[in-house]
Amino acid sequence: MSGNRPWLAPLLSLVFLAVFVGLWHLGTRTSVGEVIVDPEYAALIGAAAATGGQSAMPGPGDVVAKLWEHVTDPFYDRGTNDKGIGIQLGHSIARVLIGFGLAALVAVPLGFVIGMSPLVYKALDPFIQILKPISPLAWMPLALYTIKDSNISAIFVIFICSLWPMLINTAFGVASVRRDWLNVARTLEVSRLRTAFQVILPAAAPTIMTGMRISVGIAWLVIVAAEMLVGGTGIGYFVWNEWNNLSIANIISAILFIGLIGMVLDNSLARLGRAVTYKE
Amino acid sequence: MSAFRNPFDHKVRLHRGGCSCGHHHSQADHDKAELLEKQALQDRAVEGAIMRALFPQDEVRRRFLKAVGGTTAMAAIASLFPLAAAKEAFAETLGPLEKTKLSVGFIPITCATPIIMAHPLGYYAKYGLDVEVVKTAGWAVIRDKALAKEYDAAHMLSPMPLAISIGAGSNPIPWTMPAVENINGQAITLAMKHKDKRDPKDWKGFRFAVPFDYSMHNYLLRYYLAEHGIDPDRDVSIRSVPPPEMVANLRADNIDGFLAPDPVNQRAVYDGVGFIHLLSKEIWEGHPCCAFSASREFVTTMPNTYQALLKAILDATAYARKPENRKEIAAAIAPTNYLNQPVTVVEQVLTGTYADGLGNVVRDPNRIDFDPFPYESFAIWILTQMKRWGQISGEVDYAKVASDVFLATDATRLMKEVGMEPPTDPVKAFSVMGKPFDPSQPEAYIDSFAIKRG
Known part of the structure; x- marks a missing residue:
């Protein structure tokens, strides 16, 4: 139709x-x-x-006016606590990418090991099950207390929240590679390492990418809350600062920007995911 | 400037063209001579220390000097030991700043006025400091960031340095409070729907917010309620809500009222959400509110930086104290970079001419005032309330904790240096809601209350 x-x-x-x-x-x-x-x-x-x-x-007119102000002057810097929305978004994106990147570095290899060895999977399963459902923000006081640096704490929170979906999806993807393919590899006497990279990785890639897409979505959700707690810089701080001033028009503008960036992040990973999909 | 010299001071000369001791042509020459003399003394001290180290037995030193002569000896020692460098190094520990780039945290409320205004009005720069004032989301965060040394010094509630030092709510870390930021400057605000319930006896079941557990706000609200026969733990609920979130919560009807720092109260009036029931000065006239605080480590390892910073704050406080400067200050600290509030809200708080939310314009120039002196009796009162409400238990050495944390001696000296008049006695008598407080009898004071914990 x-x-x-x-x-x-x-x-x-x-x-x-x-x-x-x-x-x-x-x-x-x-x-x-x-x-x-x-x-x-x-x-x-x-x-x-x-x-x-x-x-x-505020009505739609007020919000559009505010939005226009932010769009036309996104990178101003009027002191430590008053920076343009572009700079704030930049800080948030940087935190998310660093935390997410570190999580990927840990989760993908670990997920591989877990997926390939049922023994390790069973041994680590209770830990994963307990740690997975913890709200990332619950880690914040602990992180601040032990790491003693608010910026690294925020990145740590992003790290911990993006870790689980990637880990579980990688493990699942690796574990559910079709037996036939592995058997073929074994018959052809392909080494284990080569099997991992040339058979399992491409086969599990779509599932891994799905995990990454979920992770980056969660990371972007969490960064706003984390920055509201920690303050300093970032879009979360911006929202908090405007809440402080009860400036709803500014908050709505920030919400729109948050949504926009979240969409871009999600779309770019979806595109990467499509690039590694295959037809059986 | 002879017109402003004290004519009854024997050290002062009233004639132009002289100095205070009379031996120099001008005061500038006098100061220069004094500085040289100080340097000479320092040099002597260094030389003495080296000679003592070289000749542990004084007799040997004297025999040596007799044999070769003083000048030769000095030249000989200087060729072996970098005397000049040692003198310089010693002088440096007394003079220059250890660190000029500092980071000071604050919460966006008018209590932080001296800390904030010192930035736009250039007080930090005046003392050679490049200070970044960083807005922080809440008291627990400012505490953790200060403990983590992300901040060199921070705006805190005056009970917090005491709580940190004795380990209530965190690990005990020696903390200090060299200056009070402001006195008064809080209020009880109630939601508009309680317009007719002005008697605290009608407040059973109310939900109140205070900024932090370890705050004057908490203790004053509890005191006020208890004096009216309301048990603050059983008859009402009191929860801790960061100041910026209070008005939003009042508007959403999550709470019935709060005892909050300004400009939160005025902001509630500005938005038509609440009315000001009572200024905290009516509970205790001249009570301390917020504090400028730093770790003892900062105070001892960077004495010059600490003193310069404290002087900048004291200087700013002295400026904020004058009512005629308040409008200028309000305009300087209201922008987004600092408080992020409408100028009129901040101005009403600082000038004390304000709308009370019930249609009246009230004039009370002492609504907020700035007196930096950290009276030790303030600390003792705070400790009694901590104990009264069960935040601390057991034996408390009130006087010792008070003098360890509230640095009255430093404040006295530095206040003089910036031209303020410090009080002579670090203990001040006062009364809260008409009940006098005797700082020498803290335990008896706690026992005198009908409503208390433990």
Whole structure:
């Protein structure tokens, strides 16, 4: 159906967006009330409080204006605690990539060993089962206390949360390589190392890539929370700082950026995943 | 400047063109001579130390000098031992800063005013320091970052250096508090829906927030509630919420009120979320709030840096103390880089002309004030409350902990150097809600309360 009308889906997306923004606009429309307090008092409080209400959610217009400010000037630096959103996102991305990269370096070889040897798998299984479900943020106080460096602690938290999906997926992928292929390799007297690299790795690659894709998604989720806790730099700190100022328009802008970057990270790993897929 | 000299001081000359001792042409010459004299003394001390090391027996030294003559001896020793370098090295430990690039953590509240304003208004630079003031998310994080030496010094709540030193809530690490940041400057804010419940006796079941367990806010709220017959542990719940999250929680109806540092209270009024029930100064006029703190290790291993930093803070505090400067300070610390608040909110806190959330404009210039002196009796009071609420137990050497942590001596000397007038007695008497506190009888004070733990 959509095959002969390819514009239908994007059109529907736009309709959804318009309906959402419209509802948002209606929901946040501030009725211009009478100022019910004397002018001297009114000057000291926010506009909404002066009319007897609470300051409201910003409308779509306010958010777009803020968004425009961030897009046009993303890399300003007005001191240690006030940097542009581009710089903050850069810090977060760097942390995620370092933590994720380190986790991949550990998880993929370890997953290989676990997948190839049922004995190691059984021995390590209880540890993995216990450590896997721990919220990465629960590690934060321990990390801060032992590592004594907030930046490395944040990276450690990313490391620990990206480790498990990659480890488990690698092990699963390696363990479920088709017996026939391994048998063929054995009949041809291929060495174990060559079997690992030329038979198992390509066979397990799609599963490993799926694990990486899950990991990077989790890492991006966690970095925001970790940076809100630790502060200093990063998009999480930016959200926290604007929360401090109850600046909802800024927070919504940051949320949009977080979503955008998350999508880019996910898409790039999905693309890598497609590159290693094979047809049986 | 003779017009401003004390005419009743015998050391001071009122005529122009002289110095305080009368032997020099001007005060500048006098200072220069004094400096040279100090250097000469230092040099002598170094030479003496070397000679003592070379000749453990004084008689041998004297015989040697008699035989070869003093000048020859000095030249001979200098050829073997780098005397000049040794003198220089010794002089350096008294003069230059050990470290100029420092990192100081703060929480974005007006209590941190001296620490923050010293940055935009150039007080750190004035004392040769390049200080980075870093905004931090909460008290536990600032404590951990300070303990981890990521920060050279930090803004803390005044009970925190005591708690860290005696190991309550963390491992005991000798910590110091060379200066109080601000006095007063807190308030009890309640949600708008409690507008008619102004009597604390009606507050049973309320959920309150304080910034941290080891905070004046916690102790003052508990004290206030207990004095009104409300048991702070059984009749209400008190939880610790970082200041920036308090207004959001009040708005979301997660809490009924809080005793918070400013500008949180004013911000709640600004957004129409709450009203100011009571300023903390009405509980205890002149109570300490936040503190400038550093590890004892920093104080002892980098004495010059520590002194320069403390002087910058004291200097800034002296400036913040003057009501006429408050508007300028509010404008300097309100931007995103520091407090990240609307200027009017910060200004209302600092000037004390504020909206109370109920439609009144209140004028109270002492809403927040800045007095850096760390009175030891403040520390003792804090310790009594820690014990009263079961945060510490057993024997406490109140006076010793107080004088170890609250560095009143350093504050006295450095306050004089920046031209402030320190008090003569490090112990100050005060009363909380009309009840006098005797710092020499801390245990009896704890026993006098009907509501307490343990």
